[in-house]
Structure formats: structure tokens, C-alpha cells
Amino acid sequence: MKEIKCTIIQDVLPLYVDEVVSEDTKEMVDEHLQHCEKCQKEYETMKQELYIPAENKAFQFKEISKKWRKKKVIISITSVFITALILLGTYLSVFYFETVIPYSEDLIKIERQNDHQLISRYYGKSRAGVHGTFPKEFEIDGEKKIVSFIYYTKTMTDSPSRNLIDDEKRLGQEDTFVLPESGNNDAVYYVEFDSEEMVPGGKDSWDSVLERAVLIWEK
Structure with a gap:
């Protein structure tokens, strides 16, 4: 051959x-x-x-199956965790993410309750919170004036826990807010602010807040 x-x-x-x-x-x-x-x-x-010995084939198959089951469990746990985070984020954004309620004369009114304090009356159906400052002194149009800042917030919908707490507090009462130490105030302004940003070198200042504020009450 x-x-x-x-x-x-x-x-x-x-x-x-x-x-x-x-x-x-x-x-x-x-x-x-x-x-x-x-x-x-x-x-x-x-x-x-x-060549794969016959006695090792079953063992290798079991090992592969074991690793695959472990991988599926990890994927399932990760999916559940991510879903839970998404649901939690959605819940918090719906019930607890607060935005400023735009000022309206029909919605918010400042009144002098007595010689020692001013009060804010809110006529809306619901709200999440109200934020006010202690009186601050500014020079406005060449005159020194004592003013306070205030604003109301809302959420996308009312949280059941908030409603329960608010209802207990408001039982038999109007929705009023007492402006602290406001007996000598010359004016009240409506504007969003963050007190934590007013520190030296912070992102905001009270002068800047005053510039963008809306005058809602004046002596």
C-alpha cells in the first residue's frame, strides 16, 4: 500500500x-x-x-447542576432586592417627597392674632408640612425691617400615617401656624429656603432668599 x-x-x-x-x-x-x-x-x-471517565460524568453533571441552581438563587435574590428598592423608592417619592405649594392669596393668609404674634392660616385640602423662620433683620429700601419667611409643602398624595397624625392634632382646630416671636415683625415673605445652606460658604444666603421671596403680609 x-x-x-x-x-x-x-x-x-x-x-x-x-x-x-x-x-x-x-x-x-x-x-x-x-x-x-x-x-x-x-x-x-x-x-x-x-476522554472523560464514565464514573466522573455523573459527578461533573451534578457539579454543573449545583452551580446553575446556585446561580439561579443568586439571580432571584438580586431581582427581589432590586424590586424592593424600586417599590420603596416609589413609595417614598409618592408619600414623603415634598414639593413647595405655590403661594395664593386664597390659600394662605397671615393675620395678627394679638400684639405678640402672627399666625398663618392655610385653606387647602391637605398639606405635608409648613416651614417658618424666626424674625430676621434686613435693610429694605433704605429702612431696617424685621421679617419672617414661611412656605408650605405637599406630597403627590397624602400618607395615611401623616393623615392620622394630622387629624389627631387638628381635631377641633383650624389649620394654623404660629410664626415664632413675630410680635415685632414688619413683614412676612413666602419663599422656599433651606436653613442648612445658610452657613458661611454655603450654597445660599438670607439676602438671596429675600430677593426671590414674595411679600404676603406687611405691617
Whole structure:
């Protein structure tokens, strides 16, 4: 028989190892391997790479299944956690994320209750909170005046817990807010502010707050 080149034998070796060659090809490879040391080594290498002991197959399958189940559990827990965070964020934004209620003369009125204090009356259906300051002294149009700032807030909808607390507080009362130490006030302004930003070097200042404020009461 004519000698077959090693390159041809090595091309069909993978099929030979998998036992998917014809009988004629198998005989040809068998004969070549008997006298070719190089191809014999290639053949042994392929057998080692492809061979999986039968007793290890079940173990490997179990390991793969175990890892897959563990991965599914981790994915499930992560999905539940992310969903919970989204729901919590939605709940907080609906019930507790406060925005400023725009000022309206029909909605908010400042009145002098007596010589020692001013009160704010709110005529809206609901609110989340009210924020007011102690009197502050400013120079306005060349005159020194004592003023207070106030604003009301709302949420997208009323929180049941807020309603319960507010209802208990307001039982038999009007929705009023006493401006602290306001007996000597010359004016009250409506504007949103953040006291924490008024520190030296902060993002805001009381002069800036006054510039954007709306005058809602004056002596």
C-alpha cells in the first residue's frame, strides 16, 4: 500500500478518535499508527483531551447542576432586592417627597392674632408640612425691617400615617401656624429656603432668599 502522509492522517485523527470514520479509513489509520511514532503521540494526546471517565460524568453533571441552581438563587435574590428598592423608592417619592405649594392669596393668609404674634392660616385640602423662620433683620429700601419667611409643602398624595397624625392634632382646630416671636415683625415673605445652606460658604444666603421671596403680609 502506498504510504500515507502524516498530514492526511492527522486531519482525520479527530474523527478516528470519535469513531465516526469508515472501515476503510479506520484500517488506513491503524496501519499508519503502527509504524509512525509522531502520529501515535498525536493520537494519544487527542484521546487524553477527549476522554472523560464514565464514573466522573455523573459527578461533573451534578457539579454543573449545583452551580446553575446556585446561580439561579443568586439571580432571584438580586431581582427581589432590586424590586424592593424600586417599590420603596416609589413609595417614598409618592408619600414623603415634598414639593413647595405655590403661594395664593386664597390659600394662605397671615393675620395678627394679638400684639405678640402672627399666625398663618392655610385653606387647602391637605398639606405635608409648613416651614417658618424666626424674625430676621434686613435693610429694605433704605429702612431696617424685621421679617419672617414661611412656605408650605405637599406630597403627590397624602400618607395615611401623616393623615392620622394630622387629624389627631387638628381635631377641633383650624389649620394654623404660629410664626415664632413675630410680635415685632414688619413683614412676612413666602419663599422656599433651606436653613442648612445658610452657613458661611454655603450654597445660599438670607439676602438671596429675600430677593426671590414674595411679600404676603406687611405691617
